[in-house]
Amino acid sequence: MKTMEEQIQELGVVPVVVLDDVEAALPLAEALTEGGLPCAEVTFRTEAAEESIVQISRAYPDMLVGAGTVLTTEQVDRAVCAGAKFIVSPGFDPEIVDYCLEKKIPVFPGCITPSEIAQAVKRGLKAVKFFPAEQFGGVAAIKALAAPYTMMKFMPTGGVGVKNLKDYLSCDKVIACGGSWMVKGDLIKAGKFEKIRELTKEAVSLVKEIRS
Numbered sequence: 001m002k003t004m005e006e007q008i009q010e011l012g013v014v015p016v017v018v019l020d021d022v023e024a025a026l027p028l029a030e031a032l033t034e035g036g037l038p039c040a041e042v043t044f045r046t047e048a049a050e051e052s053i054v055q056i057s058r059a060y061p062d063m064l065v066g067a068g069t070v071l072t073t074e075q076v077d078r079a080v081c082a083g084a085k086f087i088v089s090p091g092f093d094p095e096i097v098d099y100c101l102e103k104k105i106p107v108f109p110g111c112i113t114p115s116e117i118a119q120a121v122k123r124g125l126k127a128v129k130f131f132p133a134e135q136f137g138g139v140a141a142i143k144a145l146a147a148p149y150t151m152m153k154f155m156p157t158g159g160v161g162v163k164n165l166k167d168y169l170s171c172d173k174v175i176a177c178g179g180s181w182m183v184k185g186d187l188i189k190a191g192k193f194e195k196i197r198e199l200t201k202e203a204v205s206l207v208k209e210i211r212s
Contacts, residue, residue: 003106003126004064004085004086004106005106005126005127005153005175007064008039008064008086008127008155008175008176009153009175009176011037011038011039011064011176011207012169012176012177012204012207012210012211013037013039013165013176013177013178013179013182013203013204013207014039014040014041014064014066014155014157014176014177014178014179015032015037015039015040015041015179015180015182015183015200016041016043016068016157016178016179016180016183017040017041017042017043017180017183017188018043018045018046018180018185018188019042019043019046019048019049019052019188020046020047020048020185020188020189021048021189022048022051022052022055024052024188024189024191025048025051025052025055025056026055026056026059027191027193028040028056028183028188028193028196029056029059029060029063029065030193031193031194031196031197031200032063032182032183032196032197032200033060033063034197034200035182035196035197035198035199035200035201035203035204036200036201036204037182037200037203037204038060038062038063038064039063039064039065039066040056040063040064040065040066040183041066041067041068041088041178042056042065042066042067042068042084043067043068043069044067044068044069044070044071044075044078044079045069049067050078050079050082051082053065053067053079053082053083053084054082054083056083057082057083057084057085058083064085064086065083065084065085066084066085066086066087066088066106067079067080067082067084067086067087067088068088068089068178069088069089069090070087070088070089070096071089071090071093071096072096073095073096073099076096076099076100076103076105080103080105085106086105086106086107086108087100087105087106087107087108088107088108088109088110088129088178089107089108089109089110089129090110090129090131091109091110091116092109092110092111092116092119092120092128093109094119096109097109097119097120097123097125098123101123101124107125108127108128108129108155109125109128109129110128110129110130110131111128111129111130112130112131112136112141114145114148114149116128117145117149117152118149120152121149121151121152125152126151126152126153127152127153127154127155127175128152128153128154128155129154129155129156129157129178130142130145130154130155130156130157131156131157131158131178132157132158132159133156133157133158133159133160133168133177134158134159134160134164135158135159138156138159138164138167138168139156139167139168139171139174142154142156142168142171142173142174143171143173146173152173153173153174153175154173154174154175155174155175155176155177155178156168156174156177156178157177157178157179158178160177160178160179161179161181162181162202162203162206165177165179165203165206165207165210166206166210169207169210169211170210179203181199181203182196182199182200182202182203183196183199183200187199
């Protein structure tokens with residue numbers, strides 16, 4: 001049985017999705033799956049997020065659906081009940097991390113400082129989110145942070161796209177990148193799921209090209 005970190009690493013990219021309308025959930029999941037990226041971090045900051053996770057996880061049980069922007073333990077419970085397989089938070093909240101670990105829920109807290117990474121290491125985490133990646137030094141910062149914390153891997157999110165994906169994925173301390181360029185809000189709102197499928201396919205091809 002592969003760990004969540006290993007499953008995410010195999011994909012290389014985690015689409016970060018903002019859904020304002022539940023009606024878009026299944027067409028989006030279909031586009032991502034057909035595009036070769038059966039994964040989505042559905043941000044928990046919209047009213048449609050919870051029900052969207054319910055619908056996606058029921059229709060696509062093998063899809064790696066997680067909840068992002070999780071800020072409370074109550075949201076952890078709601079997300080997991082909805083079908084989320086992993087939790088992502090923008091910062092390192094000890095209460096959320098400990099709660100997830102206690103319940104054996106894969107969690108990727110945001111870490112950008114040595115002190116936060118030290119807390120993650122102390123709790124036995126193998127990978128953390130690095131957010132916002134570009135604003136906090138990008139690949140150079142990840143390499144610097146990884147030097148003393150050799151056991152830690154990172155999932156950079158924020159400012160990552162086609163132009164700099166190679167920089168990140170070429171770093172052996174990066175398991176995958178979180179990104180929204182293939183699932184932009186305007187594409188979802190306009191119902192351009194064929195375009196999302198195309199962009200997803202391109203992202204998958206780019207990951208293969210970078211890693212080959």
